[in-house]
Amino acid sequence: MTAELVRSPAPASGSGDRSRIVVAGKGGVGKTTLAALLARTLARRGQTVLAVDADAQMNLAWALGMPPFEATAIVPLSDNADYVEEKTGARPGSGWGMLLRLNPEAEDAVERFSVRAPDNVRLLVMGSLHQAASGCLCPENTLLAGAMAAIALRPGELILMDTQAGIEHFGRALARGFGQALVVTDPSFNGVSVALRTARLAADLGIPMVHLVVNRVRGPIDIERVEDYLNRADAGTRPAFASRHLLPEDERVRAAEPAVDGLLDGTVSPFGAAVADLADSLARIAGRVR
Numbered sequence: 001m002t003a004e005l006v007r008s009p010a011p012a013s014g015s016g017d018r019s020r021i022v023v024a025g026k027g028g029v030g031k032t033t034l035a036a037l038l039a040r041t042l043a044r045r046g047q048t049v050l051a052v053d054a055d056a057q058m059n060l061a062w063a064l065g066m067p068p069f070e071a072t073a074i075v076p077l078s079d080n081a082d083y084v085e086e087k088t089g090a091r092p093g094s095g096w097g098m099l100l101r102l103n104p105e106a107e108d109a110v111e112r113f114s115v116r117a118p119d120n121v122r123l124l125v126m127g128s129l130h131q132a133a134s135g136c137l138c139p140e141n142t143l144l145a146g147a148m149a150a151i152a153l154r155p156g157e158l159i160l161m162d163t164q165a166g167i168e169h170f171g172r173a174l175a176r177g178f179g180q181a182l183v184v185t186d187p188s189f190n191g192v193s194v195a196l197r198t199a200r201l202a203a204d205l206g207i208p209m210v211h212l213v214v215n216r217v218r219g220p221i222d223i224e225r226v227e228d229y230l231n232r233a234d235a236g237t238r239p240a241f242a243s244r245h246l247l248p249e250d251e252r253v254r255a256a257e258p259a260v261d262g263l264l265d266g267t268v269s270p271f272g273a274a275v276a277d278l279a280d281s282l283a284r285i286a287g288r289v290r
């Protein structure tokens with residue numbers, strides 16, 4: 001049951017739960033496509049999936065295949081912060097996590113603020129997350145951290161969070177709760193550079209398993225090129241990836257836009273088949289370490 005996603009709070013320190021997976025990497029490398037297809041694939045295999053859209057563009061709903069009229073009607077959680085402030089007189093900054101925990105009416109926040117996407121995937125849209133120049137944790141970010149911390153998962157339940165680019169603006173409190181990071185890149189030098197930086201940061205923030213996903217691979221030359229870029233990174237600072245995955249360039253991805261429905265049958269889509277393998281491996285890790 002999806003409702004089971006919301007229960008007692010997770011440990012305040014965050015446990016690096018392997019069932020919490022964050023997707024990061026340079027813009028345009030395929031994070032949203034991957035997050036949506038993983039969510040749908042895992043849901044079809046019996047997992048209860050909460051997809052979290054932490055990108056201000058808010059395009060995960062479309063990728064998940066929600067009908068346009070439903071996707072455009074979604075009210076992001078950041079807008080609900082104003083509602084909470086109105087009701088309680090308090091800006092739900094650092095107090096939001098507490099509020100979710102202590103206020104019985106707010107306990108079902110995910111259930112109330114999330115929407116149902118195809119294959120019973122639950123979608124929580126965070127809205128705009130800002131970072132002040134000072135690097136402070138702004139209320140919206142704390143809101144996200146609080147909301148994530150308030151969600152506890154049982155076996156067979158997974159959180160998949162799609163991000164704008166990196167994870168630097170999330171802060172320690174949020175990142176610590178995530179047990180796996182998928183760092184996505186295309187076979188470009190810039191993509192790999194951002195991936196390396198992101199992976200280092202993810203490790204520094206305490207995410208125990210960081211996987212490298214190379215998307216849009218057209219052939220052996222792309223693989224060699226990525227190897228070369230990775231090897232150029234200073235050996236001392238090169239992150240240790242828990243695993244590496246290759247996802248092929250696939251004309252069907254674009255043809256399927258904006259949704260991933262056309263890719264769910266791995267027999268017709270090479271990208272879909274590769275993502276299904278990745279889904280299996282993530283589910284295995286989540287199941288094993290729980």
Ligand SMILES: Nc1ncnc2c1ncn2[C@@H]1O[C@H](COP(=O)(O)OP(=O)(O)O)[C@@H](O)[C@H]1O
Binds near residue numbers: 216
């Ligand atoms: N394996 C692939 N083959 C072909 N096109 C892809 C592939 N992966 C992603 N794309 C295309 O790349 C573009 C960017 O993908 P998107 O998932 O929005 O990236 P991000 O979320 O990282 O910004 C989209 O047009 C998408 O259809």
Ligand SMILES: [Mg+2]
Binds near residue numbers: 031032033163
């Ligand atoms: Mg995206």
